[in-house]
Amino acid sequence: MLRTDHNTLALNDFIPAVVSEQGMWQDRIFGLPFIQAVFGLYYRTDIFKKYNVKVPQTWDELKDTAKLLNQKEPGVYGITFMGRRGVQLQCTYDNMLWSFGGSWFDSKFNPTINSKAAVDALDYFKSLIPFAPPGVLTYDWDENANAYAQGTAAMTIQWQNAAPTFENPAKSKIVGKFAFTFVPGQPQSDGSVYRTPTFGGWSFQIPKDSKNKEAAWEFIVWVTSQKVDPVLALAQPGSRFSGLLDPKEQAKHVEYKGMLESLPIAKGRPRLGAYSELADALEVALSDAMTGAKASKQALDDANTKFAFILKKWKYLK
Amino acid sequence: MVPLALVYHSDLEKNRVGEPVFIGFLRRRRTLLLFIAPTVGVLLAIVIFPLFFSLALSFFDWNVIQAEPWSWVGLGNYSTILFQDPYFRTSLTVTVLYLLGTVPLQLVLGLIVALILNRIGQKIINSLRTILVIPAMMTPLIVGIIWRLMYNPDMGMLNYFLSLLHLHPIIWTGMPATALPSVMIADIWEWTPFIALILLAGLQAIPVEPLEGARVDGASGWQTLRFVVLPLLSPVILVAVLIRLMDSFKTFDLIFVLTQGGPGMRTEILNYYTYRNGFKFFHMGYASALSWLLVIILNVISMILGRTLRSRGLYAAGR
Numbered sequence A: 001m002l003r004t005d006h007n008t009l010a011l012n013d014f015i016p017a018v019v020s021e022q023g024m025w026q027d028r029i030f031g032l033p034f035i036q037a038v039f040g041l042y043y044r045t046d047i048f049k050k051y052n053v054k055v056p057q058t059w060d061e062l063k064d065t066a067k068l069l070n071q072k073e074p075g076v077y078g079i080t081f082m083g084r085r086g087v088q089l090q091c092t093y094d095n096m097l098w099s100f101g102g103s104w105f106d107s108k109f110n111p112t113i114n115s116k117a118a119v120d121a122l123d124y125f126k127s128l129i130p131f132a133p134p135g136v137l138t139y140d141w142d143e144n145a146n147a148y149a150q151g152t153a154a155m156t157i158q159w160q161n162a163a164p165t166f167e168n169p170a171k172s173k174i175v176g177k178f179a180f181t182f183v184p185g186q187p188q189s190d191g192s193v194y195r196t197p198t199f200g201g202w203s204f205q206i207p208k209d210s211k212n213k214e215a216a217w218e219f220i221v222w223v224t225s226q227k228v229d230p231v232l233a234l235a236q237p238g239s240r241f242s243g244l245l246d247p248k249e250q251a252k253h254v255e256y257k258g259m260l261e262s263l264p265i266a267k268g269r270p271r272l273g274a275y276s277e278l279a280d281a282l283e284v285a286l287s288d289a290m291t292g293a294k295a296s297k298q299a300l301d302d303a304n305t306k307f308a309f310i311l312k313k314w315k316y317l318k
Numbered sequence B: 001m002v003p004l005a006l007v008y009h010s011d012l013e014k015n016r017v018g019e020p021v022f023i024g025f026l027r028r029r030r031t032l033l034l035f036i037a038p039t040v041g042v043l044l045a046i047v048i049f050p051l052f053f054s055l056a057l058s059f060f061d062w063n064v065i066q067a068e069p070w071s072w073v074g075l076g077n078y079s080t081i082l083f084q085d086p087y088f089r090t091s092l093t094v095t096v097l098y099l100l101g102t103v104p105l106q107l108v109l110g111l112i113v114a115l116i117l118n119r120i121g122q123k124i125i126n127s128l129r130t131i132l133v134i135p136a137m138m139t140p141l142i143v144g145i146i147w148r149l150m151y152n153p154d155m156g157m158l159n160y161f162l163s164l165l166h167l168h169p170i171i172w173t174g175m176p177a178t179a180l181p182s183v184m185i186a187d188i189w190e191w192t193p194f195i196a197l198i199l200l201a202g203l204q205a206i207p208v209e210p211l212e213g214a215r216v217d218g219a220s221g222w223q224t225l226r227f228v229v230l231p232l233l234s235p236v237i238l239v240a241v242l243i244r245l246m247d248s249f250k251t252f253d254l255i256f257v258l259t260q261g262g263p264g265m266r267t268e269i270l271n272y273y274t275y276r277n278g279f280k281f282f283h284m285g286y287a288s289a290l291s292w293l294l295v296i297i298l299n300v301i302s303m304i305l306g307r308t309l310r311s312r313g314l315y316a317a318g319r
Helices: A016-023 A045-050 A059-069 A087-099 A116-127 A134-138 A141-149 A160-167 A213-223 A228-233 A241-245 A247-252 A256-265 A275-290 A296-313 B021-028 B030-057 B076-084 B086-119 B122-137 B140-151 B157-164 B176-204 B208-216 B221-249 B253-258 B270-280 B284-311
Strands: A031-044 A077-080 A153-159 A178-181 A198-205
Touching: A016 A031, A016 A198, A016 A256, A031 A045, A031 A087, A031 A160, A031 A213, A031 A256, A059 A077, A059 A116, A059 A153, A077 A141, A087 A116, A087 A153, A087 A198, A087 A275, A116 A275, A116 A296, A134 A141, A141 A153, A141 A160, A153 A160, A160 A178, A160 A256, A178 A256, A198 A213, A213 A228, A241 A247, A241 A256, A275 A296, A275 B270, B021 B030, B030 B284, B076 B086, B076 B284, B086 B176, B086 B221, B086 B270, B122 B176, B140 B157, B140 B176, B140 B253, B176 B221, B176 B253, B208 B221, B221 B284, B253 B270, B270 B284
Parallel strands: A077 A153
Antiparallel strands: A031 A153, A031 A178, A031 A198
16 A cells, blocks of 8 residues: 555545545555445425425424425425335434434443434434325335435435436436435534434455455555546545535536535444344334334334344354 | 167176176166266255255354354254244244235135136137236246335325225335235235146046036035035145145245335245345354254145145045
8 A cells, every 4th residue: 555656546535434434444444435325305495495494404393394394285295215124214214313312332332222312213203204105114215216206205315326316307307406415413402413314335345365455456546546436426426525526526416515515424334244133123123113013112122132132142242 | 978779788788797786777877877967966066965055054153254164053043043033933923824824815716716717618728828827937026026016105006096996095015914915915916827727737637427426416516516526636736735835935035025024024934034144144054044944844834734635535535
């Protein structure tokens, strides 16, 4: 790495939070980030203008706005989201959980998914269901993007990479009528709003037993460099400031501005080997609570027990 | 390469001095063996080897994404599954419900269709046969996708028809109460025609004399069906039920596409749960143990079923 041309590498041009989440582990750089995705709030600029509504900044404002706009236009609900049991539901919930102050487990790996903050976040999430289309609990990424693109809701919380679908005249009825901004957050005592958009992405890493490490590294540096990143960004957004700030990109992708604002404060999910299992236990609990099969507290208590079992099995917890 | 003609040479018919009988047997059938060797090789590699590999793996604890090698746990995986894993019990319950909901219904509906078809002329049956076979021949994943589109609460066909009848739309795969029935309906749609064809073949093979005899004796249609046709059909029914039972137990595609095991764990059948453990959480040893438990359970069910059905019907008559 010492021999790499620092101008090409341009480490400073990467968004710091992204590098630390995607490319670093225990303070060492292991790889470079490539494609990013972050959650945000999409809202219909035309509807907001018509009813003179402000963009909601906090979760409570979001609920009030959804309630206000629900069914004001025929067939248009207040909000839509991804409610099907699966990773999308869990990512959506994470936006709320973290800003309410909850977390999956503490620094000693004791599971804390049934804390008061977590239960409150889940109850809040459930309270949005009446203002959403009736099928919302079967919506995965495609169905939600489709529903919003067909104009069935005034707002949606989804990954920023749904924006191209909304911009595509062949698939969307709302081309040019929406904007993307950060997710709402929890108001703090000092007046600021604490937001924690969920974030995920891809990065390049070199496996330990690779036979061509030098060549691999050169490739990685090239493909994430300032020259290539914007080219690739025409298809999927990259992780460099220069790529996202570029006016041509911004003109083409209306969501990049919102993405630039959200990425520095975004939070990634726990990077553990046990992540898949923990996520699954959480998803089952969320699905049970959202469909009303179990009370929020009960569902999260069950998830917590399962978390403890899983963390013990993976030897994180003694 | 020995030409075929030489295989029959009388010289090769005898065992060579000191040669074990079995080797002589093999030697005489060299050509035959050469022809079937590729297939046997493939079967060994794809079926037999993984079978024993997974059996061995089920006694170890191995997680693919961790650097540690296999560690012996003996029956540890099995005991965790049976006694400590609450998700396994939920999964098993769901699987049993699924089997009870699909197989009997498919059997009854298939029988009705077969009985109706039996009365129609042969030409019509031949043309219908192609149509009937289509659902069973479709890739299960495609069946799942089609049904997912139909079940879509906003844009699916089913809710559209409900709205035409001024009925409230149903969130088919989203509500806990309707999720499993929705999957079952798709499964029944997929396999009933297949059962019907199997039963039709059986019906057409029934000899005419017992039926005529029953008619002469004054039996009603229902009595003929119950006391003459069904017993004569019982071997075929047994085959159909066993095939369906074994396949139903292994359903994966429909669940994967329609509900992903949700809502909650309402549709997480055993096969899907095993997939999760093996390929999402990477507990390969645990997943292998689950798979073998599935095999054992299936075998037990098949044995019980075989014995029950054989004690009645055709076999009981001693034929």
